[in-house]
Amino acid sequence: MIAILTVLVALPLGLLVRNRMAAYLTYAILFAQIYTFQTAHLVMEWVKGSTAAFPADAGLGNALGYLTFTSTVYAVGFGLITLGHWLRNRRRTRTDAVLLDN
Template identity: 70%
Template sequence: MIAILTVLVALPLGLLVRNRLAAYLVFAIAFSHVYTFQTADLVMEWVNGSTKAFPATDSNQLVGDTLGYFTFTTMIYAVGFGLVTLGHWLRNRRRAAAEVRLDQPA
């Protein structure tokens, strides 16, 4: 869910929102909202016996390799901020290219 959100939302936010800080804030809020529901869904599946997201342990507690899930989602988060920055850079570059006047002598 968060990977889909990052791909579909981050770059357009950088392109469409003029203020980069506002684009970062909107992305962070959307990411945290989706991250909460994704994590809750994975924990509910883990309680029902699934070991796809979190590895099984002898004591059935969330310990051990949960750092892998945290690392993966943090990397997706960082990529999202990179895409927002790229979108903002492309927006500024396109706007600067549009300001070139052809009727003025070089």
């Protein structure tokens, strides 16, 4: 769920929201909501006996793997916002340069 959120929301936020800090904050809030729901869902399934997300003997190594994956997705989201903001500024600068040449 958080990977889907990152792919669908992060780059458009960088492109559409003028203030980069506001885009970061919006992404962080959305990520926190989806992350909480996803983690609760996975833990509830694990308690019911499902081993699809976590093995039956989930230890510290598995928790660190989940932390690493989610932290990487989180960082990629911020990178996509930064990329979108850079693309937005580049496009605006190019348009301004074309207008000045005419």
